[in-house]
Amino acid sequence: MDMNIVVNLNKPKDITSQQAVIKVKKIFKVRKAGHAGTLDPIATGVLLVCINEATKITRFLSDLDKEYIALMKLGERTDTFDSAGRIIHKVENFSLEMNEVENVLDRFRGTIKQVPPMYSAIKVSGQPLYKLARKGIEVERPHRSVNIYELEIMRFEIPFIGIRVSCSKGTYIRTLCDDIGAALGVGAHITALKRTRTGDFRIENSANLDELPHKEESLSSIDSALRYLKDAVLTHQDFSMAINGMPITTQNLPALPADEYIKLRDPDGRLFAIGKTTDNKIKIERLLHLSILKPIY
Numbered sequence: 001m002d003m004n005i006v007v008n009l010n011k012p013k014d015i016t017s018q019q020a021v022i023k024v025k026k027i028f029k030v031r032k033a034g035h036a037g038t039l040d041p042i043a044t045g046v047l048l049v050c051i052n053e054a055t056k057i058t059r060f061l062s063d064l065d066k067e068y069i070a071l072m073k074l075g076e077r078t079d080t081f082d083s084a085g086r087i088i089h090k091v092e093n094f095s096l097e098m099n100e101v102e103n104v105l106d107r108f109r110g111t112i113k114q115v116p117p118m119y120s121a122i123k124v125s126g127q128p129l130y131k132l133a134r135k136g137i138e139v140e141r142p143h144r145s146v147n148i149y150e151l152e153i154m155r156f157e158i159p160f161i162g163i164r165v166s167c168s169k170g171t172y173i174r175t176l177c178d179d180i181g182a183a184l185g186v187g188a189h190i191t192a193l194k195r196t197r198t199g200d201f202r203i204e205n206s207a208n209l210d211e212l213p214h215k216e217e218s219l220s221s222i223d224s225a226l227r228y229l230k231d232a233v234l235t236h237q238d239f240s241m242a243i244n245g246m247p248i249t250t251q252n253l254p255a256l257p258a259d260e261y262i263k264l265r266d267p268d269g270r271l272f273a274i275g276k277t278t279d280n281k282i283k284i285e286r287l288l289h290l291s292i293l294k295p296i297y
Contacts (some may be wrong), residue, residue, distance in 0.1 A: 003030055004053040006225040006289075008218045010206035011039050011047040020209075024049045027212045036061035037198060040174070041192070042082050045195035046206055054222050055288045060261060060274065061225065064199030065149070067166045070190055072157040078188030081174035091186040098156050103261040104183045105163075110150050113143040116174050127280055148173040160191070199228060220287060225270045232256060232275070232282070233265045242273060247281045261285065 007028075011020045017038045025033045035135060036058040045068075050058050075094060078085030144262045147168040155162030165173060165220040174190050181188025196203045207218035244263060250256055256277050264273040264282070275282040 002029065002221060003051055004222055005051050006036075006054050006057075006220045006222070007047050007049040007051065007212065008201045008206045008220070009038050009047045009212075010203060010208050012209065013044050014041055014139050017043050017047055019032045020047055021049055023209055024027060024051070024212065024267065027209070032128070037169075037285050040082065040193065042190070042197060043193040043241060044196045044200055045193075046203055047195070048198055048201060050226075052157060054286055056288060057222055057274065060229075061198065063169050063203075064228075065166065065168055065197075066171065066195060067197035068162070068173050069154065069162065069164050069179060069194045069196055071155070071160060071162045071192040072181070072188045074161065074181060074184065074188045076159075077181060078189040078190055079179065080189075081178040082190040082193075083171075085189070089146055090262065094186050096158055096184065096186070098153065099154070101161065101184065104180060105151050108176060108180060110147050111145055111147050114146055114172055114179070114277070115143055116172060116175065127156065136230055144170060148176070161174070161188075164196075190284075204292050223263070226271075226274070229261055229263045229267060229274075230256060231263050233269055236267050239272075240268050242282075242284055243287065245284055245287075247283045250277065250280050250282060253282075256282075 007024055009020060009024060015023075017035050020034050021035050025031070027149065030051050032055055033049055033051045034055045035049060035285070039045065039047050048058075050061070050063050073083075074096070075091045076087050077089040079088050080086075107290070148165065148171070150164065150166035152164050153161060154164050165171070166174065169172075175187050175192055177190050194203070201220075205217045207215040212218070233252050234242060234253075241248050257263060258277055261274055261276050262282070263271055264274050264275045264284075272288055274286040274288070275283050276285050
Protein backbone atom coordinates (compact mmCIF):
# COMPACT_ATOMS: atom_id res chain seq x y z
CA MET A 1 0.00 0.00 0.00
CA ASP A 2 1.19 3.51 -0.88
CA MET A 3 1.80 5.20 2.47
CA ASN A 4 1.43 8.77 1.20
CA ILE A 5 -2.27 8.82 2.00
CA VAL A 6 -5.13 10.71 3.62
CA VAL A 7 -7.23 8.75 6.12
CA ASN A 8 -10.86 9.74 6.61
CA LEU A 9 -11.06 8.85 10.29
CA ASN A 10 -14.24 8.80 12.35
CA LYS A 11 -12.66 10.29 15.48
CA PRO A 12 -14.01 8.78 18.69
CA LYS A 13 -15.20 10.91 21.58
CA ASP A 14 -13.02 11.91 24.54
CA ILE A 15 -9.65 12.00 22.78
CA THR A 16 -7.91 14.99 21.23
CA SER A 17 -7.26 15.22 17.51
CA GLN A 18 -3.54 14.80 18.16
CA GLN A 19 -4.15 11.65 20.21
CA ALA A 20 -6.18 10.31 17.27
CA VAL A 21 -3.25 11.04 14.95
CA ILE A 22 -0.89 9.11 17.24
CA LYS A 23 -3.21 6.09 17.16
CA VAL A 24 -3.36 6.22 13.34
CA LYS A 25 0.44 6.42 13.15
CA LYS A 26 0.72 3.26 15.23
CA ILE A 27 -1.83 1.39 13.10
CA PHE A 28 -0.03 2.25 9.86
CA LYS A 29 3.44 1.96 11.45
CA VAL A 30 4.57 5.35 10.18
CA ARG A 31 6.54 8.13 11.86
CA LYS A 32 5.02 11.15 10.15
CA ALA A 33 1.35 12.18 10.27
CA GLY A 34 -0.82 15.20 10.96
CA HIS A 35 -4.46 16.22 10.84
CA ALA A 36 -6.37 18.75 8.74
CA GLY A 37 -8.79 20.58 11.03
CA THR A 38 -9.00 20.11 14.80
CA LEU A 39 -11.96 18.43 16.48
CA ASP A 40 -12.57 19.04 20.19
CA PRO A 41 -12.33 16.01 22.52
CA ILE A 42 -16.12 16.06 22.96
CA ALA A 43 -16.59 15.85 19.17
CA THR A 44 -16.67 12.83 16.88
CA GLY A 45 -16.68 12.42 13.12
CA VAL A 46 -14.59 13.25 10.09
CA LEU A 47 -10.96 13.96 10.94
CA LEU A 48 -8.61 13.87 7.97
CA VAL A 49 -5.29 12.34 9.01
CA CYS A 50 -2.48 12.88 6.50
CA ILE A 51 0.40 10.38 6.39
CA ASN A 52 3.98 10.92 5.17
CA GLU A 53 4.07 13.19 2.08
CA ALA A 54 0.35 13.85 2.51
CA THR A 55 1.22 16.01 5.54
CA LYS A 56 2.22 18.63 2.97
CA ILE A 57 -1.41 19.08 1.91
CA THR A 58 -3.04 19.50 5.35
CA ARG A 59 -3.56 23.24 4.89
CA PHE A 60 -5.33 22.74 1.57
CA LEU A 61 -7.71 20.24 3.16
CA SER A 62 -8.24 22.44 6.24
CA ASP A 63 -9.59 25.16 3.93
CA LEU A 64 -12.54 22.99 2.84
CA ASP A 65 -16.12 23.67 3.94
CA LYS A 66 -17.51 21.56 6.79
CA GLU A 67 -20.81 20.11 7.96
CA TYR A 68 -21.76 19.30 11.57
CA ILE A 69 -24.60 17.84 13.58
CA ALA A 70 -24.78 19.45 17.03
CA LEU A 71 -26.97 18.94 20.05
CA MET A 72 -27.27 21.93 22.34
CA LYS A 73 -28.90 22.33 25.71
CA LEU A 74 -30.71 25.57 26.35
CA GLY A 75 -30.88 27.23 29.75
CA GLU A 76 -27.25 26.65 30.71
CA ARG A 77 -24.15 28.53 29.58
CA THR A 78 -20.70 27.11 30.34
CA ASP A 79 -17.25 28.67 30.33
CA THR A 80 -16.10 26.33 27.53
CA PHE A 81 -19.39 26.56 25.58
CA ASP A 82 -19.74 22.76 25.86
CA SER A 83 -20.66 20.17 28.48
CA ALA A 84 -17.03 19.75 29.55
CA GLY A 85 -17.08 23.18 31.13
CA ARG A 86 -18.41 24.83 34.28
CA ILE A 87 -21.94 26.23 34.27
CA ILE A 88 -21.66 30.02 34.62
CA HIS A 89 -25.27 31.02 33.94
CA LYS A 90 -28.54 29.15 34.35
CA VAL A 91 -32.14 29.95 33.43
CA GLU A 92 -34.97 27.74 34.65
CA ASN A 93 -38.68 27.46 33.87
CA PHE A 94 -38.51 28.91 30.36
CA SER A 95 -40.51 27.92 27.29
CA LEU A 96 -39.80 28.42 23.61
CA GLU A 97 -41.74 27.60 20.47
CA MET A 98 -40.04 26.31 17.34
CA ASN A 99 -40.99 29.42 15.35
CA GLU A 100 -39.25 31.59 17.97
CA VAL A 101 -36.07 29.54 17.59
CA GLU A 102 -36.35 29.59 13.78
CA ASN A 103 -36.58 33.38 13.82
CA VAL A 104 -33.39 33.57 15.86
CA LEU A 105 -31.56 31.03 13.69
CA ASP A 106 -32.28 33.17 10.66
CA ARG A 107 -29.95 35.81 12.12
CA PHE A 108 -27.09 33.33 11.95
CA ARG A 109 -27.47 32.28 8.30
CA GLY A 110 -25.12 33.81 5.72
CA THR A 111 -21.95 35.74 6.59
CA ILE A 112 -21.64 36.32 10.33
CA LYS A 113 -18.95 37.47 12.73
CA GLN A 114 -17.66 35.26 15.51
CA VAL A 115 -15.30 35.79 18.42
CA PRO A 116 -13.18 32.63 18.85
CA PRO A 117 -13.71 31.01 22.28
CA MET A 118 -11.05 31.31 24.96
CA TYR A 119 -10.95 27.52 25.12
CA SER A 120 -9.41 27.13 21.66
CA ALA A 121 -6.00 26.41 20.14
CA ILE A 122 -5.62 29.87 18.61
CA LYS A 123 -2.38 31.49 19.77
CA VAL A 124 -1.98 35.00 21.15
CA SER A 125 1.64 36.12 21.52
CA GLY A 126 2.66 32.50 20.99
CA GLN A 127 0.45 31.19 23.80
CA PRO A 128 -2.60 28.97 23.04
CA LEU A 129 -5.79 30.59 24.31
CA TYR A 130 -6.89 27.47 26.21
CA LYS A 131 -3.77 27.63 28.38
CA LEU A 132 -4.59 31.21 29.34
CA ALA A 133 -8.22 30.24 29.96
CA ARG A 134 -7.16 27.49 32.36
CA LYS A 135 -5.34 30.14 34.39
CA GLY A 136 -8.49 32.26 34.48
CA ILE A 137 -7.01 34.80 32.05
CA GLU A 138 -9.22 36.21 29.31
CA VAL A 139 -7.76 38.26 26.47
CA GLU A 140 -9.40 40.22 23.69
CA ARG A 141 -9.91 38.24 20.49
CA PRO A 142 -10.66 39.86 17.13
CA HIS A 143 -13.90 39.01 15.34
CA ARG A 144 -13.64 36.80 12.28
CA SER A 145 -16.10 36.47 9.42
CA VAL A 146 -17.44 33.01 8.65
CA ASN A 147 -20.18 31.74 6.35
CA ILE A 148 -23.12 29.66 7.53
CA TYR A 149 -24.50 28.16 4.32
CA GLU A 150 -27.20 26.04 5.95
CA LEU A 151 -28.60 25.96 9.48
CA GLU A 152 -31.59 23.76 10.21
CA ILE A 153 -33.32 22.25 13.20
CA MET A 154 -33.09 18.45 13.29
CA ARG A 155 -34.56 17.88 16.75
CA PHE A 156 -36.75 20.03 18.99
CA GLU A 157 -37.21 18.71 22.54
CA ILE A 158 -36.72 21.67 24.88
CA PRO A 159 -34.28 22.14 26.56
CA PHE A 160 -32.48 20.22 23.78
CA ILE A 161 -32.24 21.34 20.16
CA GLY A 162 -30.41 19.42 17.48
CA ILE A 163 -29.09 21.38 14.49
CA ARG A 164 -27.29 20.66 11.23
CA VAL A 165 -24.75 23.28 10.17
CA SER A 166 -23.02 23.62 6.80
CA CYS A 167 -20.29 26.24 7.08
CA SER A 168 -16.98 27.64 5.93
CA LYS A 169 -13.60 26.89 7.44
CA GLY A 170 -12.84 28.52 10.77
CA THR A 171 -16.40 28.30 12.10
CA TYR A 172 -16.65 27.47 15.80
CA ILE A 173 -19.85 25.49 16.36
CA ARG A 174 -19.46 25.93 20.13
CA THR A 175 -19.45 29.69 19.62
CA LEU A 176 -22.41 29.48 17.24
CA CYS A 177 -24.47 27.62 19.85
CA ASP A 178 -23.40 30.00 22.62
CA ASP A 179 -24.42 32.96 20.46
CA ILE A 180 -27.76 31.33 19.62
CA GLY A 181 -28.39 30.75 23.33
CA ALA A 182 -27.61 34.40 24.07
CA ALA A 183 -29.93 35.57 21.28
CA LEU A 184 -32.71 33.40 22.73
CA GLY A 185 -32.09 34.98 26.13
CA VAL A 186 -31.58 31.70 27.98
CA GLY A 187 -28.01 30.63 27.20
CA ALA A 188 -26.90 27.34 25.68
CA HIS A 189 -24.00 24.94 25.39
CA ILE A 190 -23.13 21.95 23.21
CA THR A 191 -23.66 18.46 24.63
CA ALA A 192 -22.72 16.50 21.48
CA LEU A 193 -21.00 17.36 18.21
CA LYS A 194 -20.30 15.32 15.10
CA ARG A 195 -18.50 16.49 11.97
CA THR A 196 -20.28 14.76 9.11
CA ARG A 197 -18.35 16.22 6.20
CA THR A 198 -15.11 17.97 5.25
CA GLY A 199 -15.25 18.99 1.59
CA ASP A 200 -16.60 15.82 -0.02
CA PHE A 201 -15.06 13.53 2.61
CA ARG A 202 -18.18 12.16 4.30
CA ILE A 203 -18.85 10.32 7.54
CA GLU A 204 -20.36 7.43 5.54
CA ASN A 205 -16.93 6.71 4.03
CA SER A 206 -14.92 7.21 7.21
CA ALA A 207 -13.35 4.44 9.27
CA ASN A 208 -13.31 3.77 12.98
CA LEU A 209 -9.88 3.11 14.48
CA ASP A 210 -10.57 -0.63 14.68
CA GLU A 211 -11.42 -0.72 10.95
CA LEU A 212 -8.01 0.59 9.89
CA PRO A 213 -6.04 -0.03 7.77
CA HIS A 214 -8.44 -2.31 5.89
CA LYS A 215 -11.41 -0.07 5.07
CA GLU A 216 -10.30 1.07 1.62
CA GLU A 217 -13.02 3.66 1.03
CA SER A 218 -11.59 5.67 3.94
CA LEU A 219 -8.16 5.94 2.26
CA SER A 220 -7.25 8.42 -0.46
CA SER A 221 -4.09 9.10 -2.41
CA ILE A 222 -2.84 12.69 -2.37
CA ASP A 223 -4.09 13.09 -5.93
CA SER A 224 -7.55 11.81 -5.04
CA ALA A 225 -7.73 13.86 -1.84
CA LEU A 226 -7.14 17.01 -3.90
CA ARG A 227 -9.72 16.05 -6.53
CA TYR A 228 -11.46 19.40 -6.10
CA LEU A 229 -8.43 21.26 -7.56
CA LYS A 230 -7.96 21.84 -11.28
CA ASP A 231 -5.02 20.18 -13.09
CA ALA A 232 -2.23 21.63 -15.20
CA VAL A 233 0.15 19.38 -17.16
CA LEU A 234 3.46 21.15 -17.69
CA THR A 235 5.83 21.10 -20.64
CA HIS A 236 9.32 19.68 -20.09
CA GLN A 237 10.76 23.21 -19.86
CA ASP A 238 8.16 24.44 -17.39
CA PHE A 239 8.50 21.26 -15.35
CA SER A 240 12.26 21.76 -15.10
CA MET A 241 11.72 25.34 -13.90
CA ALA A 242 9.02 24.33 -11.41
CA ILE A 243 11.02 21.62 -9.65
CA ASN A 244 13.78 24.16 -9.15
CA GLY A 245 11.35 26.49 -7.39
CA MET A 246 10.99 29.01 -10.21
CA PRO A 247 7.60 30.54 -11.05
CA ILE A 248 6.27 29.65 -14.50
CA THR A 249 3.94 31.49 -16.86
CA THR A 250 0.52 30.24 -17.84
CA GLN A 251 0.97 31.03 -21.55
CA ASN A 252 1.49 27.35 -22.43
CA LEU A 253 -1.52 26.24 -20.42
CA PRO A 254 -5.28 26.36 -20.94
CA ALA A 255 -7.26 29.01 -19.08
CA LEU A 256 -6.84 28.59 -15.33
CA PRO A 257 -8.76 30.22 -12.47
CA ALA A 258 -7.05 33.30 -11.05
CA ASP A 259 -5.67 33.32 -7.52
CA GLU A 260 -6.45 29.64 -6.87
CA TYR A 261 -4.51 26.52 -5.97
CA ILE A 262 -4.01 23.96 -8.73
CA LYS A 263 -2.43 20.52 -9.05
CA LEU A 264 0.71 20.50 -11.18
CA ARG A 265 1.61 17.43 -13.22
CA ASP A 266 4.82 16.52 -15.01
CA PRO A 267 4.82 15.93 -18.79
CA ASP A 268 3.83 12.29 -18.12
CA GLY A 269 0.78 13.39 -16.11
CA ARG A 270 2.13 12.55 -12.64
CA LEU A 271 1.30 14.86 -9.75
CA PHE A 272 4.41 16.53 -8.35
CA ALA A 273 3.36 19.83 -6.78
CA ILE A 274 0.65 22.26 -5.71
CA GLY A 275 0.82 25.68 -7.31
CA LYS A 276 -1.06 28.95 -7.09
CA THR A 277 -2.05 31.13 -10.02
CA THR A 278 -1.22 34.83 -9.67
CA ASP A 279 -0.92 37.46 -12.43
CA ASN A 280 -0.56 34.94 -15.29
CA LYS A 281 2.07 33.04 -13.33
CA ILE A 282 2.10 29.91 -11.24
CA LYS A 283 4.02 29.98 -7.99
CA ILE A 284 5.02 26.65 -6.48
CA GLU A 285 3.38 26.30 -3.07
CA ARG A 286 4.33 22.71 -2.24
CA LEU A 287 6.62 20.21 -3.95
CA LEU A 288 5.62 16.57 -3.42
CA HIS A 289 8.22 13.84 -3.49
CA LEU A 290 6.22 10.97 -4.95
CA SER A 291 8.16 8.27 -6.75
CA ILE A 292 5.16 6.06 -7.51
CA LEU A 293 1.67 7.45 -7.82
CA LYS A 294 -1.04 4.85 -7.41
CA PRO A 295 -4.67 5.66 -6.72
CA ILE A 296 -5.97 4.13 -3.50
CA TYR A 297 -9.40 3.56 -4.93
